[in-house]
Amino acid sequence: MSEFFSGSTDADTFDAGMPTLDSTERVTDASNPRGLLGDAWYGLRRTWYFWISLVLIVFVAAISIFPQFFADKEKTSSLTGGCQLMDSLLPPSSEHWFGTDQLGCDVYSLTIYGARPSVITAIIATLATVLIGAIIGIVAGYYGGWLDSLLSRITDVFFGLPVLLGGIVILTALGAPGLWGVIFVLVVLGWVGTARLVRSTTIEAKNQDFVLAARALGASNLRIMRRHILPNAMGPAIVVAVISLGGFVGAEATFSYLGLGIQPPEFSWGSIISDAQSVFFTAPWTLFFPALFLTVTVLAFILMGDAVRDSLDPKLRK
Amino acid sequence: MGRYAVRRILQMIPVFFGTTFLIYAMMFALPGDPVRNLTVGKQTNPVYLEYIREQFNLNQPFIIQYLDYLKGILTLDFGKTFNGTPVLEIFQQRWPVSVTLALTAFGLEVLFGIGFGIWAALRKGKVFDHLSLSGTLIVVAVPVFVLGYVAQWVFGVKLGWVAPAGIQDGWPKSYIVPAAVLASLSLAYALRLTRQSLLEAFNSDYVRTAKAKGLPARTILRRYSLRNSLIPVVTFLGADLATLMGGAVITEGIFNIPGIGQQLYQSIRLHESVVVVGIVTVLVIIYLFANLIVDLLYGVLDPRIRYE
Numbered sequence: 001m002s003e004f005f006s007g008s009t010d011a012d013t014f015d016a017g018m019p020t021l022d023s024t025e026r027v028t029d030a031s032n033p034r035g036l037l038g039d040a041w042y043g044l045r046r047t048w049y050f051w052i053s054l055v056l057i058v059f060v061a062a063i064s065i066f067p068q069f070f071a072d073k074e075k076t077s078s079l080t081g082g083c084q085l086m087d088s089l090l091p092p093s094s095e096h097w098f099g100t101d102q103l104g105c106d107v108y109s110l111t112i113y114g115a116r117p118s119v120i121t122a123i124i125a126t127l128a129t130v131l132i133g134a135i136i137g138i139v140a141g142y143y144g145g146w147l148d149s150l151l152s153r154i155t156d157v158f159f160g161l162p163v164l165l166g167g168i169v170i171l172t173a174l175g176a177p178g179l180w181g182v183i184f185v186l187v188v189l190g191w192v193g194t195a196r197l198v199r200s201t202t203i204e205a206k207n208q209d210f211v212l213a214a215r216a217l218g219a220s221n222l223r224i225m226r227r228h229i230l231p232n233a234m235g236p237a238i239v240v241a242v243i244s245l246g247g248f249v250g251a252e253a254t255f256s257y258l259g260l261g262i263q264p265p266e267f268s269w270g271s272i273i274s275d276a277q278s279v280f281f282t283a284p285w286t287l288f289f290p291a292l293f294l295t296v297t298v299l300a301f302i303l304m305g306d307a308v309r310d311s312l313d314p315k316l317r318k
Numbered sequence: 319m320g321r322y323a324v325r326r327i328l329q330m331i332p333v334f335f336g337t338t339f340l341i342y343a344m345m346f347a348l349p350g351d352p353v354r355n356l357t358v359g360k361q362t363n364p365v366y367l368e369y370i371r372e373q374f375n376l377n378q379p380f381i382i383q384y385l386d387y388l389k390g391i392l393t394l395d396f397g398k399t400f401n402g403t404p405v406l407e408i409f410q411q412r413w414p415v416s417v418t419l420a421l422t423a424f425g426l427e428v429l430f431g432i433g434f435g436i437w438a439a440l441r442k443g444k445v446f447d448h449l450s451l452s453g454t455l456i457v458v459a460v461p462v463f464v465l466g467y468v469a470q471w472v473f474g475v476k477l478g479w480v481a482p483a484g485i486q487d488g489w490p491k492s493y494i495v496p497a498a499v500l501a502s503l504s505l506a507y508a509l510r511l512t513r514q515s516l517l518e519a520f521n522s523d524y525v526r527t528a529k530a531k532g533l534p535a536r537t538i539l540r541r542y543s544l545r546n547s548l549i550p551v552v553t554f555l556g557a558d559l560a561t562l563m564g565g566a567v568i569t570e571g572i573f574n575i576p577g578i579g580q581q582l583y584q585s586i587r588l589h590e591s592v593v594v595v596g597i598v599t600v601l602v603i604i605y606l607f608a609n610l611i612v613d614l615l616y617g618v619l620d621p622r623i624r625y626e
């Protein structure tokens with residue numbers, strides 16, 4: 001913070017006045033506001049599970065972006081001769097760390113290469129749901145009246161559709177078109193939660209004094225929404241976004257497990273688990289390792305969401 | 319409260335139409351001609367195909383078909399499948415199984431969710447509290463189909479306590495493991511919710527007052543802390559019961575339980591839109607009414623809440 005204020009005499013006296021300020025002490029002086037994100041980062045650094053989830057997420061990101069550094073794509077397909085039927089259902093060994101599946105493919109390589117589709121689906125679906133949900137929520141909450149009634153009823157319709165049920169129907173109707181179908185379903189059925197959340201924070205924020213002040217100063221609706229309402233709604237929306245990343249990873253796996261998501265020859269954790277179900281009783285490793293990676297990924301995003309929520313919500317901070 | 323209930327029911331009407339319309343439209347958009355699908359690979363008299371289309375109203379425009387369908391529902395006529403079985407008959411076979419499963423799961427959820435939640439709150443920071451918190455976190459993260467297979471393998475195959483699949487052993491033996499799998503996610507939420515709201519109540523002024531009056535700890539828990547902190551839990555459970563009824567597609571599939579979820583999945587695969595729309599319609603109605611009851615329950619449980 002001292003470099004931020006360097007050159008200013010005010011800051012010099014401020015620094016001189018607080019010689020024993022160390023990093024563990026909370027800075028509450030109004031002359032040094034950290035802002036929303038700075039505040040969140042301050043809280044995050046002190047949460048142990050933030051670091052654990054960060055390490056896990058970085059790992060998952062690494063195997064999604066560069067699977068070739070970790071495993072061999074050859075060993076995931078019979079077409080390239082990487083899987084030999086004589087290697088079928090071998091238990092874990094030094095050659096096949098996670099064993100082999102029915103076709104003799106290396107489960108370790110399958111698991112590493114199965115990460116990318118789940119992660120890509122989750123990221124795109126999260127960005128789209130947050131964007132759509134935030135826009136609809138702010139418009140409905142800010143303008144109110146008939147527009148709010150209309151948008152709220154539409155929200156209710158989608159809220160009445162369970163994601164799994166609606167997803168199965170839509171994906172079957174589309175003829176199971178693969179990953180894009182899953183992303184489409186997750187966005188169409190998933191924006192509702194964010195919209196409701198943003199709407200309620202908007203309604204809360206729009207009657208506050210700072211919004212009235214801004215309006216009295218002649219600010220346009222668009223400016224009020226962007227500069228005053230949005231920052232207030234952002235905190236909860238970020239939390240929902242991080243948690244839904246985990247939820248969408250699980251959802252992609254569920255649809256692929258049901259055969260409605262990713263289509264062969266491509267594969268993801270969900271479809272690997274689905275293929276493993278027939279041999280699971282005799283070769284549990286075929287299901288265990290992809291399921292472990294899937295679970296740990298979801299867990300990492302949930303923990304990260306918890307950490308972000310705790311650090312963004314001043315009411316929870318001690 | 320009466321006026322509030324009436325207004326809420328009126329608001330449910332557009333939601334009901336919207337949801338059923340959406341599902342009906344989606345089933346209508348399913349690729350392929352349903353009549354042609356029935357006669358794959360066979361030479362069929364076109365007059366006969368025309369007859370079937372006429373009989374099932376398939377020649378009418380979409381909107382007429384939809385309105386016709388709604389008219390049937392009002393008289394509890396959910397239509398017939400193409401092989402002539404009334405959908406209502408399928409319901410009569412399938413719903414009892416799913417309701418049994420859902421209620422068993424619900425029982426586990428109430429018993430262990432609330433019970434362990436209270437215990438964890440009373441032992442805050444102790445071993446059981448940490449165990450339950452990390453345990454629930456893992457349950458939330460494990461996808462239900464993984465949990466289902468693991469439970470089936472452990473209890474059905476390794477330990478051999480129950481048959482791995484099917485309902486031939488009746489209740490409770492055949493239902494307990496699938497119900498536990500079905501309940502696991504909501505149980506975890508219920509546990510965390512109970513613990514959290516109970517801890518909030520422990521810090522409240524009225525509990526401090528009760529303590530200062532010298533009331534025994536048991537009385538404070540029962541009459542003061544629990545009563546207030548269970549309000550969010552009860553409302554969560556209420557909404558969840560509806561979800562349990564329809565959310566068993568995967569669990570019923572893994573454990574081969576002939577309930578509504580399995581029927582739904584099969585019917586979607588077979589493009590039997592009458593059955594799909596029927597099931598989803600009933601589920602939506604259950605869901606809407608569960609939410610209404612929950613909202614009304616708020617006011618009964620917490621007299622401070624007033625309906626406009």
